[in-house]
Amino acid sequence: MTDQPRPHHHGNLREALIVAGLELMEEGGPDALTLRKCAKRAGVSHAAPAHHFNGLPSLKAAIVARGYRMFAQTMRDYRAAAKSDPQAQLAAICDGYIAFSRQHMAVFKFMFQPHDLANETLDKTTATELKHESTASYQILQQACAPFAPEKTDPASMEIMIWSLVHGYAMLFCNPCENGLSPPQTIPDFSQILPKLKLKTNSARK
Amino acid sequence: MTDQPRPHHHGNLREALIVAGLELMEEGGPDALTLRKCAKRAGVSHAAPAHHFNGLPSLKAAIVARGYRMFAQTMRDYRAAAKSDPQAQLAAICDGYIAFSRQHMAVFKFMFQPHDLANETLDKTTATELKHESTASYQILQQACAPFAPEKTDPASMEIMIWSLVHGYAMLFCNPCENGLSPPQTIPDFSQILPKLKLKTNSARK
DNA sequence: CCTTTTATCTTGACACTGTCAAGATGGCTG
DNA sequence: CAGCCATCTTGACAGTGTCAAGATAAAAGG
Numbered sequence: 459m460t461d462q463p464r465p466h467h468h469g470n471l472r473e474a475l476i477v478a479g480l481e482l483m484e485e486g487g488p489d490a491l492t493l494r495k496c497a498k499r500a501g502v503s504h505a506a507p508a509h510h511f512n513g514l515p516s517l518k519a520a521i522v523a524r525g526y527r528m529f530a531q532t533m534r535d536y537r538a539a540a541k542s543d544p545q546a547q548l549a550a551i552c553d554g555y556i557a558f559s560r561q562h563m564a565v566f567k568f569m570f571q572p573h574d575l576a577n578e579t580l581d582k583t584t585a586t587e588l589k590h591e592s593t594a595s596y597q598i599l600q601q602a603c604a605p606f607a608p609e610k611t612d613p614a615s616m617e618i619m620i621w622s623l624v625h626g627y628a629m630l631f632c633n634p635c636e637n638g639l640s641p642p643q644t645i646p647d648f649s650q651i652l653p654k655l656k657l658k659t660n661s662a663r664k
Numbered sequence: 665m666t667d668q669p670r671p672h673h674h675g676n677l678r679e680a681l682i683v684a685g686l687e688l689m690e691e692g693g694p695d696a697l698t699l700r701k702c703a704k705r706a707g708v709s710h711a712a713p714a715h716h717f718n719g720l721p722s723l724k725a726a727i728v729a730r731g732y733r734m735f736a737q738t739m740r741d742y743r744a745a746a747k748s749d750p751q752a753q754l755a756a757i758c759d760g761y762i763a764f765s766r767q768h769m770a771v772f773k774f775m776f777q778p779h780d781l782a783n784e785t786l787d788k789t790t791a792t793e794l795k796h797e798s799t800a801s802y803q804i805l806q807q808a809c810a811p812f813a814p815e816k817t818d819p820a821s822m823e824i825m826i827w828s829l830v831h832g833y834a835m836l837f838c839n840p841c842e843n844g845l846s847p848p849q850t851i852p853d854f855s856q857i858l859p860k861l862k863l864k865t866n867s868a869r870k
Numbered sequence: 871c872c873t874t875t876t877a878t879c880t881t882g883a884c885a886c887t888g889t890c891a892a893g894a895t896g897g898c899t900g
Numbered sequence: 901c902a903g904c905c906a907t908c909t910t911g912a913c914a915g916t917g918t919c920a921a922g923a924t925a926a927a928a929g930g
Contacts, residue, residue: 488778488779567778570835571777571778572694572773572777572838573694612850612852614850614851614852615852615856615857615860618833618836618851618852618857619829619857619860621832621836622828622829622830622831622832622833622835622836622857623825623828623829623832624828624832625828625832625835626827626828626829626830626831626832626833626835627824627828627832629776629828629831629832629835630824630827630828632778644818644820645820645824646818646820646821646824650821651821651824651825651828654821654822654825654861655860655861656862
């Protein structure tokens with residue numbers, strides 16, 4: 459009942475601002491993300507965020523980093539629930555990839571939307587956070603692709619092919635089908651597309 | 665010499681605003697695109713654009729539409745310079761796709777970045793323009809993919825697979841390799857990736 | 871030729887944004 | 901207890917999109 463509205467020290471403002479930003483984006487699209495609105499939603503003055511993020515781009519980067527964390531976790535969950543053979547593992551990760559893009563479309567769009575950030579204008583915490591979470595996500599995909607890289611070839615080639623495929627596919631659903639390169643009528647399920655690659659494990663013969 | 669600065673009637677303000685917007689975006693990134701700056705660059709008062717675009721989203725949509733036009737033209741040029749067999753035609757279109765994404769990276773990123781637009785807030789001219797140019801682009805890809813769709817299957821399946829692949833690949837280069845899902849070291853050329861699909865024409869046997 | 875209409879642009883204003891500077895608050899270390 | 905320092909507030913500024921009202925000039929109609 460002691461309703462002192464603001465204890466002056468929020469306690470965990472940085473975190474609160476990130477989740478406020480996520481909420482705002484899910485509710486009103488990317489342009490609804492605003493420093494002042496985040497501050498208000500966190501119950502804090504309009505200039506408070508400046509002490510945790512060196513500007514709006516840094517807050518955006520932190521949100522993207524948070525998105526990567528959720529993204530990686532989704533893929534891990536799907537992977538854990540699948541069989542252990544390489545095909546099933548890769549398919550599971552792709553399913554997780556696409557599932558995340560549907561469930562958290564706003565964040566997903568925002569994550570892979572090319573911002574002006576990534577410059578050196580980010581505060582160090584956010585920059586390292588972003589780097590860490592994004593490489594963690596990529597490594598999950600990388601591990602799943604490794605069994606399919608033909609011997610004597612750069613595994614990156616296979617990674618990029620699969621990554622391109624699933625990412626491009628996920629991106630197709632991000633536009634409301636009215637503008638942009640909207641595909642014709644119905645889009646086949648990804649489970650019908652991945653097998654077209656006819657992937658073979660490199661150690662299957664051994 | 666009769667330097668009357670503004671003839672009050674610009675003559676072709678809509679067009680001038682679009683190219684101004686394209687320039688601004690190439691120079692300073694997506695966030696540098698501003699109604700007022702476009703107006704100033706076109707030599708016009710800050711509220712003039714409102715008479716040609718019903719708000720900033722519409723101007724953005726018009727710029728995207730212009731991007732699609734250049735995009736389609738690039739693919740047509742590449743296609744025209746290639747051999748006439750289906751493999752070469754498809755490869756050429758993919759090369760054009762990727763070439764455009766490199767040469768006009770700012771616009772390319774902007775085109776495929778999910779905006780809040782596409783809503784019904786667009787003025788009719790811009791909306792139909794956008795729809796027209798984007799479907800024209802997709803049809804080019806569609807035609808090139810058609811020969812490879814296995815009979816008795818929905819050709820959309822093959823289109824989407826190839827589209828996903830080339831689009832995802834092109835997207836990989838849009839981030840300055842510091843943030844986002846940056847791939848490891850070196851990225852193989854797309855000419856090494858497309859053949860992995862081992863595409864066969866459906867009428868080759870006939 | 872003159873008048874009326876209409877498209878086009880200007881001016882001014884408003885609320886909102888990000889960002890900076892300066893001060894207030896309160897927990898922490900010494 | 902004193903002082904420090906991270907944290908937050910207040911106030912201000914330039915820049916933004918958007919709206920309303922008026923000015924301008926080209927076109928249309930007699």
